[in-house]
Amino acid sequence: METRPKIALFQCKWCLYSQPDQNWVDNDLPSSMYLVKLPCTGRINPLYILNAAQGGADGIVISGCLPEKCHYKEGNLSALRQHEEFLNFLDYIGYERSRVRFVWLDLQDRGRIQKELADFEAEIAKLGKAKVLATRTNVSPGGQYA
Amino acid sequence: MPELTTELRKNIEQLLTDQVVDVVIAFKKADAPLRPQPAFFRNLEELEDLEYNGLCQNNLANYLTRYPHDTKIGIVVRGCESRSVNALIVEKQHPRENLYMIGIPCQGILDIRKIIKKTGEDVTGYSEDGDQVSVVYEGKEVNLQRSDLLHDSCLRCAHPNPVNADVLLGEPLPDGDPTIVRLAIEEFEALDRDERYAWFQKEAERCIRCYACREACPMCYCTECFVDHATPRWTESDISQAGTQAWHIIRAFHQAGRCTSCGACERACPMDIKMTYLTDKLNNDMLEVYQFETGMDDNTQPPFASFNLDDKNRFVI
Numbered sequence: 209m210e211t212r213p214k215i216a217l218f219q220c221k222w223c224l225y226s227q228p229d230q231n232w233v234d235n236d237l238p239s240s241m242y243l244v245k246l247p248c249t250g251r252i253n254p255l256y257i258l259n260a261a262q263g264g265a266d267g268i269v270i271s272g273c274l275p276e277k278c279h280y281k282e283g284n285l286s287a288l289r290q291h292e293e294f295l296n297f298l299d300y301i302g303y304e305r306s307r308v309r310f311v312w313l314d315l316q317d318r319g320r321i322q323k324e325l326a327d328f329e330a331e332i333a334k335l336g337k338a339k340v341l342a343t344r345t346n347v348s349p350g351g352q353y354a
Numbered sequence: 355m356p357e358l359t360t361e362l363r364k365n366i367e368q369l370l371t372d373q374v375v376d377v378v379i380a381f382k383k384a385d386a387p388l389r390p391q392p393a394f395f396r397n398l399e400e401l402e403d404l405e406y407n408g409l410c411q412n413n414l415a416n417y418l419t420r421y422p423h424d425t426k427i428g429i430v431v432r433g434c435e436s437r438s439v440n441a442l443i444v445e446k447q448h449p450r451e452n453l454y455m456i457g458i459p460c461q462g463i464l465d466i467r468k469i470i471k472k473t474g475e476d477v478t479g480y481s482e483d484g485d486q487v488s489v490v491y492e493g494k495e496v497n498l499q500r501s502d503l504l505h506d507s508c509l510r511c512a513h514p515n516p517v518n519a520d521v522l523l524g525e526p527l528p529d530g531d532p533t534i535v536r537l538a539i540e541e542f543e544a545l546d547r548d549e550r551y552a553w554f555q556k557e558a559e560r561c562i563r564c565y566a567c568r569e570a571c572p573m574c575y576c577t578e579c580f581v582d583h584a585t586p587r588w589t590e591s592d593i594s595q596a597g598t599q600a601w602h603i604i605r606a607f608h609q610a611g612r613c614t615s616c617g618a619c620e621r622a623c624p625m626d627i628k629m630t631y632l633t634d635k636l637n638n639d640m641l642e643v644y645q646f647e648t649g650m651d652d653n654t655q656p657p658f659a660s661f662n663l664d665d666k667n668r669f670v671i
Binding site for chain 1: 542543547548550551552554580588589590594595596599600603604606607610632635636639640643657658661662663665666668669670
């Protein structure tokens with residue numbers, strides 16, 4: 209049976225300006241997509257991206273606000289510098305750069321997140337399952353933090 | 355290098371008698387002839403043991419962060435160490451006015467593993483003179499070329515002279531060739547994706563998580579490292595594949611724009627894991643994208659701390 213690629217979506221909670229879009233992301237995301245909602249893209253530690261890749265995400269989407277639109281003034285600027293370099297670095301050690309996509313959203317981008325996700329999913333389906341860095345073995349559940 | 359050690363001793367004596375500094379961080383003789391160890395001199399009697407030669411492995415800037423800010427520290431610095439000290443000053447780990455840097459132009463640090471490979475484990479004596487190094491092994495003297503024994507990161511060194519030192523002992527050396535670093539990176543980048551990952555895997559998975567690289571690094575001064583964090587546990591702390599890979603990736607990435615390529619991490623590694631190919635890549639990117647080189651002065655913030663709106667056009671919609 210063919211399964212849909214697993215996608216992790218890191219979403220800045222301010223970047224979706226229209227309420228229906230936010231409702232769709234919050235409630236109607238396909239089960240193959242995993243939502244991580246953050247206060248700002250600047251809050252994304254490169255470790256989170258690595259964790260998603262190691263945990264078996266085939267693709268990673270990071271959606272945030274454009275420059276000068278950041279709720280915290282410059283969170284996205286710091287994020288861009290760090291994440292771009294981090295992805296170059298992952299690419300250097302063998303991870304495909306195309307498995308990560310940035311989506312910078314603007315005020316008029318109503319309904320764009322659905323299109324971007326569908327588009328990205330199709331791209332990742334072509335690339336197939338991620339082999340590089342997907343090394344985490346799942347421990348059996350038990351305890352509060354398992 | 356006995357003359358240099360004598361000059362250094364005289365200098366430190368002067369500093370301690372004039373009370374310019376409270377403590378001087380330098381090296382002293384140890385029981386094993388190949389392993390001089392870091393030492394902290396507070397009075398003149400201890401200076402008997404002072405030692406400086408090509409075998410001094412540690413990056414002394416590492417000990418800077420362990421003193422209160424009002425301690426006046428004298429520190430013996432080579433090229434890479436002086437840049438680490440500058441980077442620590444930028445990060446406000448010690449005020450510049452409470453520091454006295456005794457600079458020594460560095461001819462490169464010798465790799466103990468390379469010496470042992472040429473002779474054997476139990477070396478009982480060591481001396482050096484210019485390009486010649488002689489070690490005593492099983493009662494016999496073995497003469498070696500210095501250039502054959504240099505540590506890999508010292509072969510790639512571009513700035514052997516201390517930056518911003520208060521006093522310089524010895525003649526400044528010519529700057530190294532910065533393209534040599536680039537060559538090693540290009541060689542790695544020329545491999546295809548699977549080979550690169552296989553190489554990374556092979557190196558990372560020998561890791562036994564002793565964190566000697568972290569302890570040897572002057573820039574790893576966090577009181578709690580992300581791998582020691584228990585709740586939430588950011589990443590596996592054991593020697594699983596995921597754990598060791600995450601450690602190597604994130605450790606290197608935390609050094610982006612802060613690493614001075616001193617190679618202390620590699621020299622400290624008991625498993626002989628290569629690490630500088632990761633940090634060198636990040637350093638090279640910092641130089642190419644942001645024209646930033648770590649520790650060349652003591653006031654420029656590293657790129658990840660100094661973002662601004664000039665990056666506006668790099669947001670691809």
